[in-house]
Amino acid sequence: MSLITSSDTESNSGILSLRRLWPLIRPEKLWPDATRIGIALVLLLVESGTAVATPWLFSRMVSSLSQPEALLAVPAWLISQYAVIRIVSGLATPLRELLVKPVETDLQRRVAVLGLSHLHDLSVRFHLDRQTGALTRTLDRGADAVGTLLSLVLFNVLPNVIELLMTLTVILKIFDWRYVCLLLVALGLYSMVSYVFTRLRMTARRARNKASNQAQHRLVDSILNFETVRSFANQAHEIDRYNAARMDLRQAEISLQRYVSLSQISRGVLIAATTTTLLAMAAHDIVIHRLAVAQFVLIGSYLSGLYSSVGALNYVSAGWRNARVDLENYLELLGIRSEIIRAPEAVHLPGRLSEAGPASVEFRHVSFGYSPGRQILHDISITVPAGTSLAIVGHTGSGKSTLGRLLTRAYDPTEGCVLIDGHDLREIAPADVQHIIGTVPQDTVLFNSSIGENIGYGDLQASGDDIEKAARSAQIDVFIRALPDGYETVVGERGLKLSGGEKQRVAIARVILKDPRILLLDEATSALDTRTEAAIQRELTALSEARTTVIVAHRLSTVQDASRIVVLDAGRIVEQGSHMELLSAGGHYAAMWAAQAGENVVGQASGVDEAPRHTS
Template sequence: MRFWLSCALLLLESLATVATPWLFSGMVGHVSSHEVIMAAIMALLAQYTVLRVLGGIAGPVRSLLMVPVRVSLRERISLLGLEHIHRLSARFHQGRQTGALTRIIDRGADAASTIVDMVFSNVLPNLLGLGLTFLVVLRVFDGLYLGLLCGTMVLYGGISYLFTRWRMQARRARNKANGNVHRHLVDSLLNADIVRAFGNESHECRRQERAWQELGTAEMHLQWLIGSSQAVRNCLIALATASLLGMAIADIAAHRLGVAQFVLMGTYLRSVYASVGALNYVGAGWRNARVDMEAYLELLALKPEIQSPATPVPLPEVQEGDVMLEMKHVSFGYTPERLILKDVNFRLEAGRMLAVVGRSGSGKSTLAKLVSRLYDPLDGNVLMAGVPLPSLSLEDLRAQIGVVAQETSLFNATIAENIAYGRTGASSEEIRHAAELAQLGSFLDRLPDGLETLVGERGVRLSGGERQRMAIARVILRNPRLLVLDEASSALDTRTEADIQKALMTLSSGRTTLAIAHRLSTIQHADHILVMEAGQVVEEGTHHELLEKAGIYAGMWRLQARGGFAETHSDVEG
């Protein structure tokens, strides 16, 4: 309704704009004639006034009606970009630049809004105005005037097109330089701790200064092209106007035209050139918007590596003792030439805990990413309840999984909001209960605002242990069927670690748990343990069985025991 009402108002405004000079020239003709007919002049004046009022009201009302349309379009473009980014694979997010992505989405939304604004505020009004004006010129004057006017417009458009192409290249270079400025700034701020630790504040400022200098050079080149384009087009308009008015003066001298037609010609010339100039601005604006949307459209063109199938298979119910998670001959690498996992096999029954241990770089965390289907294996299959993960919808799969990663991700929000992210819509009592199970109760009691305390960007106001416990509370609140603990207690002190292990053991009761561990003391009660080395499973068994084998696991246990990371165990010999 807003759209069609805006179109009706646009037509009314255009008719009023073109008819107003006609009526004005009619009044001039009556006033300059030998017989002044006051009634006719007053009638024309009344019509002139009505048209001016209607035209003056139609424009603002039309603009007001289009505001919600533009705002809605910006919102949809922004949400579309955000949704698409979240669908992209973990490989994309590993190499992304957050500042550049936000600029891409902002520019895409701004460009879309600009295009809509130009169409309804510029293109349609001026095209309608030009069409109606040409009809009047053709009726009042002969075809020579219209031919000269159209020739001038064609030449004007050609010059504008040439300069606009140059300006597109310059704008693209300016946008690239502008993106570098924001990228350097965001990168520097996100790594402020490292900058201070290495004393490189001056180095960061110099990097930013160089980026700003490149932006200044690109901006100057762009503005020089804009100024040159305006100067050339203004000279063309001046010469064409002088030619048309000269023709009109000659016709007046030959008594082929009157003073009223001369006034009408001058008025319409200003109107035509104003419309052509406005349309040229639209052409440049459209190309600028296209440049601004290039990166956005390229972003939307990226295909997610991991997608839900067209016809997903429902996840079967699993009883205790059934195989909940299984890997069959799984091999994976970010490139086929460099495999991280090689022929990994395991079966994990529902309600049991499988622990994966190994040295750094052995592929433990990569295995956890395959279980969450952040990546798909190059060879082999990962199955949940007997169904290959690619056959399940991503929503169903990830609704079953709760992940506590080694690196905790927190939003710049309150503690309650961060914990509630595990299950949106949870009550305050449920959030508090999850926090207490994660050993956050005493910590919250010491805070003046309790659960409403802001954690800062990426949780900078909290210690590493506090962030880790919040991540555990988030998963406790989620209450998933499958727990994936990726070194979930690595940032905790020994006393807190013991308390949280009790909470995690209670939570994992009756639920499948995959625990990636560095501290062996946290997984010694696991039902089965895999020991990984260079992407392969080299040992497996229970804690006691592996100690009796006196292999890699036993050596890791003795090493950590000497370092104070493993509990003394009566069954450990040597």
């Protein structure tokens, strides 16, 4: 998935960038740091003034020393002034950086947090298509670029413009209009050259960023899937793919550096030609006694200052463009809107079972497709009274897991609605839906932190005693205490240090802490062996007591005790009833039961009760 769609319309892109960044940089956000910014601006103005005054003061000293009769009487106050100016100039820069850094880093923090917050607000559909490595680089570069923009806007443009204007004014006053005209022409050419190469560098930088994202994606994807890589002995293939991505990044870096070097060479030649011309003019004016030697020294010093100011302003332009390139992915990420929209006046419902008891669930004429050409569910209507259990079964691809996703509002139905306690999910605050429903998935993903923290994630306010109590209820406390570090044992990336059954028990303990009003078991034991499944099933049965439970299952042995079982086929309800009723009916469910049990129980009128309760 690509996050970036480049636009050649720079003005529109710039306006869009400012509009999206404005909530972070508007005055009321920066007001707490106004004193810091104000002092930093004063220091910058002092720096500019000392930069212009130093060459002038130095020329005065040269003029005094050039008179033999005055060699022993060089005005001490000139030297004193020079010393004061150099000290002030030397102190201003570190003090300015000290004042500016907290403002810059705080803005970067807010930009990074805004990006992460936006990511968590995006829909499941986005996260299924994401590239984790590229996203992390996008957030990092976006935060860095915003800090760069703040520094450029507040602390580079103003002092350098003032220094440039002051220097040209002094040159016009001390010398004449010829020098100023030549400088203006040279500065214009300098700016044009800088503009052209900046555009080229921006294109090259965008290509570099794209190559960098791809290399990061290859690296992260390979590490996250190392078990698959190892099981297929494809380490060499992964290394080759990463090496190819790094080679592309190498070429992009070289291309970028080529433009940087050519830009420096062009500007260096222009500076050399301009300096030579001006010094030749100044030497000629000295010969005809229009200028003094001290003024010759002064024009040389001011030329250096002018080039420095123009270079700094060019850096502002280049920095702005480079930062904007770095911001493109970030801004486009912020521009992505979730398909799950919060109602303007959302209904708030309690989430914990202890607060409001079990909640009712209803699927009312629900139809859904992941894309217009891929319809999954067709006119599904199911009512689940509070405190009862519903099992949804069917062959692979029948749409049973999709119903579970609609219940958690990972997606919205294309037709119909899903209701909790009589309220359409689209009317309920999304956070409340997430609090109301506790999910035990087929593949439990854990954080790379301690096992205690992973259990405590079900309720961030839970005490250590609450976590241990939940672990005991999930039958994992004894296992945890047997570990060398107990509840402080780190489970590894995605919980890879734990077995499937151990991870499922952690998931159960986490949901116990959450105390949801609705329990969703989404193929919760399908990845486990029969013995582990039977043990986990006992914990799940205890967990589902007194709360509304929706079970999405392929193994029918896990749904026999459900209040109602709904059988899906090709996205439509083909049967529904209790376990006994469906076996007696001899339809889809009975055929599935017979296939899984290894026996033909269809048509048995009196032996239904003896139907096997295990899976093959």
